[in-house]
Amino acid sequence: MPPAQLSDAIGLVEQIAAGDRTAAAVLEQHLDRIDRLDPQLRAMSVVLADEARAEAAARDAELARGRARGPLHGVPVAVKEELDVAGCVTTFGGRGNRTPAVADGEVVRRLRAAGAVLVGKTHMPEFGQWPFTEAVAYGHTRNPWDTTRSPGGSSGGTAAAVAAGLVPVAIGGDGGGSIRIPAACCGVFGLKPQRGRVSSAPHPHLWWALGTIGPLSRTVRDSALVYDAIHGNVVGDRFTAPEPSESFSAAADREPGRLRIGWSVKPVTRGIRPDPVNVQAVRDTARLLTDLGHDVREVDPAYPDPTAVFVPQFLGGVRAEADTVEDRAALERRTRQTLALGRWATDRVVEAAIRRGAQVTRTAERVFDGVDVLLTPTLACRPPRLGRLDGVGTVRAALRSMPMIAYTALWNVTGNPAASLPVGVGPDGLPLAVQLVGRTADEATLLALSAQVEAARSFPVPPLAVS
Numbered sequence: 001m002p003p004a005q006l007s008d009a010i011g012l013v014e015q016i017a018a019g020d021r022t023a024a025a026v027l028e029q030h031l032d033r034i035d036r037l038d039p040q041l042r043a044m045s046v047v048l049a050d051e052a053r054a055e056a057a058a059r060d061a062e063l064a065r066g067r068a069r070g071p072l073h074g075v076p077v078a079v080k081e082e083l084d085v086a087g088c089v090t091t092f093g094g095r096g097n098r099t100p101a102v103a104d105g106e107v108v109r110r111l112r113a114a115g116a117v118l119v120g121k122t123h124m125p126e127f128g129q130w131p132f133t134e135a136v137a138y139g140h141t142r143n144p145w146d147t148t149r150s151p152g153g154s155s156g157g158t159a160a161a162v163a164a165g166l167v168p169v170a171i172g173g174d175g176g177g178s179i180r181i182p183a184a185c186c187g188v189f190g191l192k193p194q195r196g197r198v199s200s201a202p203h204p205h206l207w208w209a210l211g212t213i214g215p216l217s218r219t220v221r222d223s224a225l226v227y228d229a230i231h232g233n234v235v236g237d238r239f240t241a242p243e244p245s246e247s248f249s250a251a252a253d254r255e256p257g258r259l260r261i262g263w264s265v266k267p268v269t270r271g272i273r274p275d276p277v278n279v280q281a282v283r284d285t286a287r288l289l290t291d292l293g294h295d296v297r298e299v300d301p302a303y304p305d306p307t308a309v310f311v312p313q314f315l316g317g318v319r320a321e322a323d324t325v326e327d328r329a330a331l332e333r334r335t336r337q338t339l340a341l342g343r344w345a346t347d348r349v350v351e352a353a354i355r356r357g358a359q360v361t362r363t364a365e366r367v368f369d370g371v372d373v374l375l376t377p378t379l380a381c382r383p384p385r386l387g388r389l390d391g392v393g394t395v396r397a398a399l400r401s402m403p404m405i406a407y408t409a410l411w412n413v414t415g416n417p418a419a420s421l422p423v424g425v426g427p428d429g430l431p432l433a434v435q436l437v438g439r440t441a442d443e444a445t446l447l448a449l450s451a452q453v454e455a456a457r458s459f460p461v462p463p464l465a466v467s
Helices: 009-018 023-041 049-064 106-115 157-161 180-186 219-228 248-253 276-291 307-322 334-342 347-369 395-406 411-415 445-458
Strands: 044-047 077-078 115-121 169-174 189-192 214-218 262-263 293-300 373-377 416-426 430-439
Touching: 009 023, 009 219, 023 049, 023 077, 023 157, 023 307, 044 157, 044 307, 049 115, 049 373, 077 106, 077 157, 106 115, 106 219, 115 248, 157 169, 157 276, 169 189, 180 219, 180 411, 180 430, 189 248, 189 395, 189 445, 214 219, 214 445, 219 445, 248 445, 262 276, 262 430, 276 293, 276 373, 276 430, 293 411, 307 334, 307 411, 334 416, 347 411, 347 430, 373 411, 395 445, 416 445, 430 445
Parallel strands: 077 115, 077 169, 262 293, 262 373
Antiparallel strands: 044 115, 169 214, 189 214, 189 416, 373 430, 416 430
């Protein structure tokens, strides 16, 4: 597919609606990219080529009959392995399950209802435990910018697929940074929504109060379009969010107004030193935001320590997902270590941690008394080399994860929306990214501001994506 045809989701919808392209032709071009590029990347865990062709043909038939088209009509999408797709095994990145799901999960159902064409599923580390997409079941997923580097995790397959143009948008999940971390590593846009914004059905929660579901995309407006299609709750969701006052697409299309933006490169995790390249990216972005007319100043967020709230929910979340698999003996040895180490994180302990999270949230959100948006690095380190999990157990894996989650995990504890925004390419040839954190339930401001930055500084594209 030539670079000119590497369209975003909104562009594809417009082209299909105008009759310039068909959903079937768009799908074939993306299946061709998957055939050519995914053997290098290992982003896709399942490719549903025949099913997707039937779905694309149905979309074209609907358009020919004059039926109302959905906002994602004909757009090829992929979803992370933790989401149920009818007829596919929900592997959670491992080998413990063998029976296909009988029905789509709520997010997949909403994607199809919006007219999307489901191309397949994307790789993740087992149960999404780590910010590196590496697993015994399939090996290492690779970064499209440099295939010796990690795409991050746990939505690393999702990010790699989007960055390389295998699909325009794909769905990930974020329990400690797992949308934002791979977005930063792969140079795409990833917004973790407000807790409860997107249904986790058929599961009542995703890692208890920590987890959320959302898209990764090559443009801010594409992310907003997908959120308009998938947000909302159903009976049985443990966590919910208030209905937004405007559509996400409307927010991404409007000017953000003059905002008070506080920036800080201080990590939440003590003892972590951010890479100077990432620090400079924040400083450069602060200057850009000043030039765009915002009130920008350095702040001290006075972060609380979220460890006592995060760790029990992390361990309890892994246990809750492991309890659903058919063959626990097939789990990775490292996962079995996690489960053994986390035996103390019972449901009672987890519920106590969720209650303690309210105090952590109150302390963390004091920064928003003086600013509308907080600007930080997304990662403390540069995108790491592959093999971070090779030969290591749970404790060493957790230690190696610290620089990846040092700025992100707190906002899973609080539930605030937070986005990773590409801002260029570093001297190492890898993407630069910053994190924007918003007030409770204020995705709209983050989308408007991110779109403004995107217009001022176009998002980078890896060479592999235009091959």
